[in-house]
Amino acid sequence: MKADFSAEALAPDYIKTFSPYIPSNPDPVLMQRFGVDRLHRLNNNENPFGPPESARRVLEDFNMGRTSIYPSGDSYFLKYALAEKYHKSPEQFLVGNGSNEAITCVIKAFCEQGDNIVTADRTYATYEWVAEFSGLEARLVPLNERYEFDPERMLAALDERTKIIFLCNPNNPTGTWWNEDKLRSFIESAGRRIIVVDEAYCEFVRQPGFPDAMKLMEQYENVISFRTFSKMYGLAGLRVGYLCGSAECIDVVRRAYVVYSVNSLGQLAAQAAVAEPGDHVEKTLRMVSEARSFLTSEFARLGLESQTGEGIFCMVRVPCPDTTMYRRLIKRGVMVRTMTGFRFPNWIRVTYSTMDVMREFAEALEQCLKP
Amino acid sequence: MGGIFVTDNRLEIKFPLSERYIGALLPLVRSYAEDGRLSAVQAGKYELAAEEFLTSLASDVPGSPVLAKFFERGRHLSMSFSLVSKGLDLSGLNMVNIHSARRSGEIDTETRLLLVSRSVDEFSAALDERGVCSFNCSVEKDYAEQEPLRSPIRAVKPYRVSESADVQRVSLLLAAGLYENMRGKTYCRRPDSFFADQKAGIISMLCLVDANDSPVAVIPWKERKGTVIFEGPFVLCENDRDEAAAAAIEQLVTRFGKEDVVCALTERKDFANQGGYFERVNGVSFRVMGEDDGGTVWAVSEMAPLLKKQYEAMELLRNVLVVKGDIKQERTLLSLSLQADLERASLRPEIIGRDFKEVLAAHVEELKKRKYETIALFLPMRGIEPAIAAGLASEQGFGVWYIIPGVAGGDILVLRYEG
Numbered sequence: 001m002k003a004d005f006s007a008e009a010l011a012p013d014y015i016k017t018f019s020p021y022i023p024s025n026p027d028p029v030l031m032q033r034f035g036v037d038r039l040h041r042l043n044n045n046e047n048p049f050g051p052p053e054s055a056r057r058v059l060e061d062f063n064m065g066r067t068s069i070y071p072s073g074d075s076y077f078l079k080y081a082l083a084e085k086y087h088k089s090p091e092q093f094l095v096g097n098g099s100n101e102a103i104t105c106v107i108k109a110f111c112e113q114g115d116n117i118v119t120a121d122r123t124y125a126t127y128e129w130v131a132e133f134s135g136l137e138a139r140l141v142p143l144n145e146r147y148e149f150d151p152e153r154m155l156a157a158l159d160e161r162t163k164i165i166f167l168c169n170p171n172n173p174t175g176t177w178w179n180e181d182k183l184r185s186f187i188e189s190a191g192r193r194i195i196v197v198d199e200a201y202c203e204f205v206r207q208p209g210f211p212d213a214m215k216l217m218e219q220y221e222n223v224i225s226f227r228t229f230s231k232m233y234g235l236a237g238l239r240v241g242y243l244c245g246s247a248e249c250i251d252v253v254r255r256a257y258v259v260y261s262v263n264s265l266g267q268l269a270a271q272a273a274v275a276e277p278g279d280h281v282e283k284t285l286r287m288v289s290e291a292r293s294f295l296t297s298e299f300a301r302l303g304l305e306s307q308t309g310e311g312i313f314c315m316v317r318v319p320c321p322d323t324t325m326y327r328r329l330i331k332r333g334v335m336v337r338t339m340t341g342f343r344f345p346n347w348i349r350v351t352y353s354t355m356d357v358m359r360e361f362a363e364a365l366e367q368c369l370k371p
Numbered sequence: 372m373g374g375i376f377v378t379d380n381r382l383e384i385k386f387p388l389s390e391r392y393i394g395a396l397l398p399l400v401r402s403y404a405e406d407g408r409l410s411a412v413q414a415g416k417y418e419l420a421a422e423e424f425l426t427s428l429a430s431d432v433p434g435s436p437v438l439a440k441f442f443e444r445g446r447h448l449s450m451s452f453s454l455v456s457k458g459l460d461l462s463g464l465n466m467v468n469i470h471s472a473r474r475s476g477e478i479d480t481e482t483r484l485l486l487v488s489r490s491v492d493e494f495s496a497a498l499d500e501r502g503v504c505s506f507n508c509s510v511e512k513d514y515a516e517q518e519p520l521r522s523p524i525r526a527v528k529p530y531r532v533s534e535s536a537d538v539q540r541v542s543l544l545l546a547a548g549l550y551e552n553m554r555g556k557t558y559c560r561r562p563d564s565f566f567a568d569q570k571a572g573i574i575s576m577l578c579l580v581d582a583n584d585s586p587v588a589v590i591p592w593k594e595r596k597g598t599v600i601f602e603g604p605f606v607l608c609e610n611d612r613d614e615a616a617a618a619a620i621e622q623l624v625t626r627f628g629k630e631d632v633v634c635a636l637t638e639r640k641d642f643a644n645q646g647g648y649f650e651r652v653n654g655v656s657f658r659v660m661g662e663d664d665g666g667t668v669w670a671v672s673e674m675a676p677l678l679k680k681q682y683e684a685m686e687l688l689r690n691v692l693v694v695k696g697d698i699k700q701e702r703t704l705l706s707l708s709l710q711a712d713l714e715r716a717s718l719r720p721e722i723i724g725r726d727f728k729e730v731l732a733a734h735v736e737e738l739k740k741r742k743y744e745t746i747a748l749f750l751p752m753r754g755i756e757p758a759i760a761a762g763l764a765s766e767q768g769f770g771v772w773y774i775i776p777g778v779a780g781g782d783i784l785v786l787r788y789e790g
Contacts (some may be wrong), residue, residue: 019631031690033665055585125629319647323659327686330664338662345624345648 008020014135021129036333042351042361043337045201045313047234049287052280054272055235059265066264073259075234075242078267082242091247094254095270097261098272099200099228099241103166104130106224106243108256110163110194111136111175117167118157120149122174122343124198127166147174147307155259158190165190168198170205170215173342173349175309180211187220194249196224200241201311203232203281204288210310213353214244221246224253229266231312232284233273238266288312291352298362307347315339315347316368322348325368332364382441388429388454396439397422400450403441408448409643410513417510419452420491424506428452445494445571446557446564447509456504462702462724466494467733488680490757496706498721504704514561519548526581526608530588530618532626533580534564542578542589547603553605558591565591579619581608589617594598598775598783604645624648624658632660633777652684655773663687668782669694670750671762677771678752678784687776696755700724705734709743716743723756728763734787735767746788747772753781761786 008016024030027039027208050056075095084088089261096102107117107130118132121140131138139157144150149167158165167186170177178186187195197213213225224245230236243253273280292308299306299316308314318325322338325348329336339347350361376383382403386392400421404414409645421439429438438453460653498504520541527555533539540562547559558565558574568574579588587608592601604619606612627635635649636657642649649656665688670678682689703724708717716738731748739744748764750757752774764786772787 022661024662028665105542128629293425321648321658323662324650324686326662327688331688340628340660343625343628345621345628346646 001277012135015133018127018129018133030330030335034330035084036331038321038333039330040334040357040360042353042357043335043349044236045231045311045349045351046236047284047312048351048353048357049234049280049284049306051234051269051356052273053268053280054275054276055233058268058272062265062268070260071262071265071267072263075267075270076263078240078242078262078271080269082244085274086244088214088244089247091177092250093242093244094250095240095242095262095267096205097241098230098239098255099198099226099243100126100130101257101261102226102241102243103196103255105256106164106194107131107134107136109253115161115163116159117164117166118154118162120154120168120171121229122147123149123166123168123174123343127196127198143171143174143176146176147171147309148176149178151178151182151189155186155189158193162193164194164196166198166243167198168200169211170201170310172201172311173313173315173337173339173344173347174307175311175314177205177207177210177310179209180216181209183211183213183216187223192222194222194224195220196243198226200226200228200231202227204285205310206285206314217245221248227307229273231272232281233270233277234280235266235269238263238269238271242267278343287354288352290355291358294355294358295350295352295362298365302366305334312352313349314346314352315349317337317347320346322346328368329361329364332367334361334364336361380443383438385436385438387434388425388432388437389434390426390429393422393425393429396425400441404448404510405729407762408443408512409510413448413510413513414540416491417448417450420508420510424450424452424508428454428506443510443512445568445573446514447511449493449507449509450516451505453503453505453604456498456502462704462722462726462730465496465703465734466707467730467737471521472613493708494710496704496721498704499599500512504721509720511564511568514564514567516560517544517562519554519560521548523609524581524585525605525610526585526587526589526615527583528581528611529582530579530615532622533578533584533586535578535584536576538580538584538586539566539576539589542586542605542607544574545586545607546589546603548608548735553602556767561673567601577619578625579615579622584687587615590619590623592623594632597631597777599632599635599768601635601637602639603637611748613645616643617648618644620648624660627660634659634775636773636775650685652681653771653773657685657773659776660775663776665689666777666781667692669750669754669758671695671758673762674758674765677765679772681771681774685776687774689782694708694758697728698723698725698756698759700756701726703727703730705730707734714743715745715747717747717749719749720757720760727760728767731764731767748788750784750786751781752784757784 005042031039061301078095079093082093103126113135116139118139119127121142128138141153141157163312187309213223217223224243226243228241296308326338337349339349374385401418404417435454439449442449458687493509493512496506543559543562546553553559572594577590581587588604588606590601590603592599604616606615607617638655640654642656649658667690670691672693675693678691700722701724704722706719706721748769750761768790769786770789772785773784
């Protein structure tokens with residue numbers, strides 16, 4: 001029996017050809033291997049301030065006795081807190097184990113074999129991955145020359161089997177964004193498909209004309225917004241993301257959702273962050289603004305091309321393979337994200353952080369550029 | 372015990388190894404080869420290879436069941452023979468057999484396999500984890516030769532990637548016309564042979580065209596177990612040549628950004644690295660595609676300093692674990708891939724035995740006689756036997772050429788015969 005068994009043979013072709021994502025090694029392993037005594041994580045767009053004070057208190061006061069009790073299966077209180085904040089019905093929300101689970105639910109709920117999704121070629125990769133390992137076609141439309149989603153080419157990529165369009169606004173990793181007029185015009189031209197607006201980084205944007213999908217969905221029932229507590233709210237380690245759409249859309253998505261996936265700590269901390277953000281958002285935005293202007297001038301001083309849009313990150317093009325630069329920087333205690341996997345070879349993405357860390361990164365980068 | 376399976380492009384037969392069955396099979400093999408696939412001369416080579424291979428196996432393990440497959444694979448008509456290796460002295464199936472005691476009848480096994488390897492265009496052996504040993508060889512089909520093109524175009528931006536077959540054909544012919552070192556390549560002179568291999572997933576190319584759809588650069592590439600090996604870029608325009616080369620390389624790297632590719636490299640010394648997408652060590656330009664966080668490789672003490680130096684040059688973090696030990700197997704089996712243009716012979720051990728040094732030396736001797744430009748030996752860097760083999764190869768005149776990082780969960784050491 002053992003000799004005849006082949007797990008590979010049982011897998012569908014689209015799984016056989018799919019390569020698993022290999023996450024980074026844990027920090028202690030990396031520090032030990034690279035011989036560094038500290039590691040600045042500038043690779044995952046995490047908020048260096050951590051969560052708001054209200055969420056910290058909830059985590060510190062967590063009743064350990066509750067670890068033996070299942071969490072609320074559908075994040076009941078968190079949904080109510082979100083509904084209150086955004087003036088919507090709790091039934092319009094679905095909370096997931098990070099927005100990756102939300103992406104999976106939407107694709108599973110609306111697509112069947114032969115369908116396709118449309119998104120950009122250089123954006124958050126999970127839309128493409130989930131579609132592909134679900135046996136669906138991911139139609140990837142090149143960004144335009146300004147590294148923005150290209151509405152005309154995306155519309156041209158649609159056909160009768162296109163069920164979902166994924167827009168990342170602002171886009172990870174380029175930080176480019178569509179204004180409300182452009183988004184409205186696109187939604188009106190895209191027909192009756194699901195339009196997901198991934199707003200994972202929307203809390204970092206203070207630009208006039210930046211759209212709010214939460215409001216647009218009141219007019220366009222096919223619009224779904226994805227948001228997360230992993231970025232602005234510093235709860236990446238607890239994995240809480242959510243989506244919001246019309247009650248009808250969310251009712252369909254919920255059928256592809258396995259309940260109880262969000263743990264109690266995550267639900268409580270997210271609920272506190274929604275209810276009482278305090279000055280967390282403003283403080284983070286100040287940090288981002290300061291880091292952005294510092295790095296922009298440092299990149300210019302070093303003669304490097306950069307892409308500094310909206311979000312908690314920027315990109316810079318280095319004169320060697322990004323994967324080599326990654327290894328050089330990590331030996332100096334700084335971890336960045338290589339962009340080859342995002343189809344930006346020789347670019348690295350850097351998460352904004354406090355000024356002491358930004359100065360350390362700039363210094364390390366300058367050293368790594370020396371022959 | 373027996374069985375036959377025939378389709379339009381495939382012939383499979385399972386039978387016990389004996390002269391009677393081999394004799395009955397050969398006319399069928401000949402018919403298969405001649406059935407619109409090979410010229411009479413090539414079909415004769417194909418039949419001879421089958422005969423010699425099967426006779427050789429029958430003398431080693433008479434009566435053992437063998438699965439013989441005859442099939443088209445890209446530009447080749449191939450054959451493979453698979454059998455369970457238990458009871459079979461696999462060393463007799465090396466291209467060069469050093470164990471002369473294995474003579475049988477009028478013609479010894481060594482001579483037979485040399486004959487086979489000379490009459491076919493590709494020859495290799497492989498052993499899988501279930502102990503099934505497969506021997507493969509291929510004969511190239513006939514393709515019409517085309518006249519190279521010698522007039523580069525004046526390129527107009529912007530550039531883009533083209534998948535058009537016409538563009539690919541013109542690109543190959545231009546590469547043959549404009550680059551002396553490409554003229555000898557079968558696939559440049561006979562583009563249809565390239566397309567046959569491309570259809571079979573053996574080779575591919577990236578073609579960059581200008582605003583008028585005229586080819587400006589081409590990069591032929593092959594992928595093997597997560598490693599992309601490419602040639603070029605061959606610039607086909609007369610203006611903005613560096614820019615065209617950089618754009619083609621960027622497109623190539625971008626193409627593999629989200630694929631299951633661990634490393635991309637070129638062995639070409641004339642690679643100019645426009646755009647800075649690659650690192651160069653020992654004349655080989657390479658690029659690790661992902662975030663390499665280090666690992667452990669195995670080496671004998673004599674090799675460890677050389678490997679450490681190589682890793683330092685590649686800026687790769689590796690713990691070089693110095694190991695001692697013995698080789699457990701008695702006999703070695705080397706897989707050999709030969710390039711028809713004599714540019715490269717690649718050796719890969721399927722079994723490392725205590726006779727490794729002698730077997731390797733015998734192969735080198737034979738390959739030198741045939742004037743192969745490069746003799747490369749590929750060794751995994753995990754396990755005691757490969758580590759010892761690397762040391763033994765070093766004693767035989769092999770030097771560290773390059774390392775392919777992260778392939779199949781470990782690194783591959785590539786040694787080159789330096790004499």
